Amino acid sequence: MLYFGDLLPYSDVFFGGLITTVELTVLTTFLGIALGTLCAVLRQYGGATPRRIVASYVELIRNTPFIVQLFFIFFGLPAIGVMLTPWQASVIALTINLGAYSTEIIRAGLGSIPKGQVEAAKVLGMTFRQTLTRVIFVPAFEKIYPALTSQCIIVMLGSAVISQISVEELTYAANLVQSRNFRAFESYLVTALLYLGLAMMMRYVFKLIGKRLFSFRESS
């Protein structure tokens, strides 16, 4: 028999987990996109060495499982004297993960800007930084915005893995509740619905931000 009443005493556990997941997601989304943007610019416009370094980073992260990256940071690094708390290790792991994937996505956006547009900016006497921020970024991000949104949601869902290093996020809460009352169906169903709600909310927030960022479309 299904009985969701058994979950009620643990509602604060679920709530705490939910908050942690949201905090982690917001933080790593910002950091990850920032890292991805930097790497994408280096990859697209940088010299040979930065390009190669970024390419290696992207390949390394995109071709290894997230849980291995996480365990390496949390359990591996202490061997060389780098001791991180579960929270720090998670933020770093999620950021470098999102950073690598978003590098590739953002680079595609940068690549889609017609060469003539960049040259026009140069002719007008704009510096490279000005060209980037005023000419390239907005249309480039607009093109890849849906893909970037999806990637951020994937990272939010992927953050479930960090329950493995005892970060008390949503999946940790589900596992804990399930180990206490053995209501596996109920706890995981509730957790799945919470993730679904979070993902839908993220998509909505991204849409709102997108509307503001890319408002030039509507005015033109």
Place this chain on the structure above:
Amino acid sequence: MKRLTQLLSKTLIVASSVAAAMTTMTAGADVLQDIQDRKEIRIAVPQDFPPFGSVGPDLKPQGIDVDMANYIADQLDVDLKIVPVTSANRIPYLQTKKVDLVISSLGKNPEREKAIDFTTPYAPFFLGVFGENSVDVTKMTDLAGKTVGVTRGSVEDLELEKYAPKSLNVRRFEDNNTTLTAYLTGQVKLIATGNLVATEIAKRQPQRAPETKFLLKDSPCYIGLAEGEAALQSKINGIISTALENGTLNDISMKWLKAPLPKGFGA
């Protein structure tokens, strides 16, 4: 009809002689006397549960239980016959008199106490809080504000949840191995686990061998013997208390569990 009567009487004779045999077995049984007459003691040990009993590289049984069996045979000055058993059949072996003693990491519980008798404990088996020497913890209330690693959903996890101070930061991991790794890598300085897991850590990294801080749940191992064998029971109890006093039990614990007997063991 005649054949039926014959069959019936035959069955009766067999049944009554079996019953008679059983009465003599129970009434006249003095296992200690039998052991001394036989000059041999038969002891059931596990062979699938290291470090209590397993098959060594020389294909001979080894472990705490085997050492204990040898020690008892020595003290009784009789030969030892090792009988390998599994945890499911160790009590039936005793009940059917196939062995004289069961030294097989046997814990005491009310169901078992109805079926067999127990001596005093001979080996530690417990859940506890273990940790680095530098961490000063000797009781549950000392855990306030500390961080302890534990395997989620385990008995030790539930014990901590029930009795530990609220300010204790419990880091729960997926399985014993991850908990163990968290301790070995220094991510947690204290762990709550079984003493066998602590032994495993001591074996893998002797320099980080965890110290027993205090016991969460104690279920030491007892030697099992058939019910009503008062003479044998007091003899074995005597041997165990001597072994406790002269340090033999502690040596066995150091040898196999890489840790001394917990404070107050056997008291």
